[in-house]
Amino acid sequence: HPPTNTPITRFQNYLRIYTAHPNPDYNTAVNYLTSFARTIPTLQIQTLHFTTPDKPLLLLTWPGSNPSLPSVLLNSHLDSVPAESSKWLHEPFEAHISPDGEIYARGAQDDKCIGMQYLEAIKELEINFHYSPTRTVHICYVPEEEVGGFDGMARLVKSEEFKKLKVGFVLDEGQASTTDQFRIFYADRSPWHVVIKATGEPGHGSRMYDNSAMENMMKSIEVITKFRENQFDLVKAGLAAPSEVISVNPVFLKAGIPSPTGFVMNMQPSEAEAGFDIRQPPTADPDLIRNRIAEEWAPEWRNMTYEITEKGTLKDFMGRPLMTATNDSNPWWPIFKQAVEAAGGKLAKPEILTSTTDARFMRQMGIPTFGFSPMKNTPILLHDHNEHLKDSVYLEGIQVYESIIRSLSSFDNASFRY
Ligand code: MET
Numbered sequence: 001h002p003p004t005n006t007p008i009t010r011f012q013n014y015l016r017i018y019t020a021h022p023n024p025d026y027n028t029a030v031n032y033l034t035s036f037a038r039t040i041p042t043l044q045i046q047t048l049h050f051t052t053p054d055k056p057l058l059l060l061t062w063p064g065s066n067p068s069l070p071s072v073l074l075n076s077h078l079d080s081v082p083a084e085s086s087k088w089l090h091e092p093f094e095a096h097i098s099p100d101g102e103i104y105a106r107g108a109q110d111d112k113c114i115g116m117q118y119l120e121a122i123k124e125l126e127i128n129f130h131y132s133p134t135r136t137v138h139i140c141y142v143p144e145e146e147v148g149g150f151d152g153m154a155r156l157v158k159s160e161e162f163k164k165l166k167v168g169f170v171l172d173e174g175q176a177s178t179t180d181q182f183r184i185f186y187a188d189r190s191p192w193h194v195v196i197k198a199t200g201e202p203g204h205g206s207r208m209y210d211n212s213a214m215e216n217m218m219k220s221i222e223v224i225t226k227f228r229e230n231q232f233d234l235v236k237a238g239l240a241a242p243s244e245v246i247s248v249n250p251v252f253l254k255a256g257i258p259s260p261t262g263f264v265m266n267m268q269p270s271e272a273e274a275g276f277d278i279r280q281p282p283t284a285d286p287d288l289i290r291n292r293i294a295e296e297w298a299p300e301w302r303n304m305t306y307e308i309t310e311k312g313t314l315k316d317f318m319g320r321p322l323m324t325a326t327n328d329s330n331p332w333w334p335i336f337k338q339a340v341e342a343a344g345g346k347l348a349k350p351e352i353l354t355s356t357t358d359a360r361f362m363r364q365m366g367i368p369t370f371g372f373s374p375m376k377n378t379p380i381l382l383h384d385h386n387e388h389l390k391d392s393v394y395l396e397g398i399q400v401y402e403s404i405i406r407s408l409s410s411f412d413n414a415s416f417r418y
Pocket residue numbers: 145146147148149191311355356357
């Protein structure tokens with residue numbers, strides 16, 4: 001029999017916990033992490049609830065010898081996006097490992113890997129290296145990231161408990177790198193969910209007339225498609241990174257009159273709806289898109305209405321974009337960079353993340369925060385079918401965190417105290 005209690009089997013067991021929306025089993029995940037945390041003698045364990053008992057938040061603390069120093073927070077989210085298991089090679093919550101070491105699971109990259117790697121690294125530092133931190137390290141497991149973070153990290157950062165942590169620096173999730181350099185993210189894009197709705201006169205399927213709901217919707221889709229193309233062209237021409245432009249992607253279309261066999265085919269419906277995922281870089285002015293939606297994408301004169309759900313617009317209270325400095329004005333930057341290099345890693349040029357994470361809530365509090373998931377030479381599979389991660393990449397990530405956690409928790413800059 002192969003060994004059943006190794007970093008890889010422990011990772012697989014975490015991946016096997018069903019954490020997909022809309023019914024993530026947070027309590028089982030928290031119990032699993034708690035029992036692992038108990039194998040690290042000095043870790044302090046707290047479970048917090050800001051909303052209902054089914055949305056716990058796990059907070060672990062590795063106390064430093066100098067509590068007057070600002071602490072380091074390592075964050076990950078407990079939840080995952082859904083998976084269409086019939087389109088996967090292996091069941092998404094079985095964590096099947098292939099003969100060449102690829103572990104298939106929803107959450108393998110996003111972001112159950114980092115949640116376990118943090119703990120494996122700390123366990124190694126404490127038990128094998130007898131290392132103890134100068135600066136306190138907190139490890140945080142939050143619910144609800146994939147649905148906007150409002151019942152998770154957004155609550156935590158506003159809590160009394162959070163103030164007591166005196167967080168000076170945060171590491172949160174990043175994305176895999178297809179090259180042999182690790183990627184590092186200093187900002188996220190602002191996510192908006194926009195639903196546009198067209199109404200119009202219904203009519204016989206054979207009739208030609210102006211202003212049907214479908215015609216109005218199709219015109220909007222044409223205009224939006226043009227905008228999308230223009231943004232994408234900047235990327236294709238090499239003038240901007242994908243995360244530096246505004247992405248507008250259709251995520252649902254809803255129209256038609258249902259019938260037992262599908263849809264009624266000879267009637268033009270009186271309503272049509274479409275949903276878009278919009279992401280804007282922190283350098284974009286959100287009012288420009290707001291006006292565009294009102295005037296071009298869903299104009300009243302074309303019988304259209306719209307609803308914008310801002311899942312965060314990334315400005316601080318002064319209206320400045322939320323970005324963490326990646327130069328020496330940020331004392332954490334050189335420490336972090338050198339620690340990655342000390343582990344034999346190389347960092348790619350710092351980037352804005354194409355997607356959005358809970359890091360935005362910490363940046364909003366003015367706390368320097370990097371997105372980082374140590375996966376190199378790895379296809380980017382978050383939210384995709386057959387999400388997988390190679391065992392050797394996972395294990396190397398633990399060593400990278402050992403170096404990072406050791407450096408960040410021993411760096412003692414006197415001018416940098418609470
Ligand atoms: C809509 S808030 C962000 C949720 C998720 N992390 C995403 O980027 O899609």
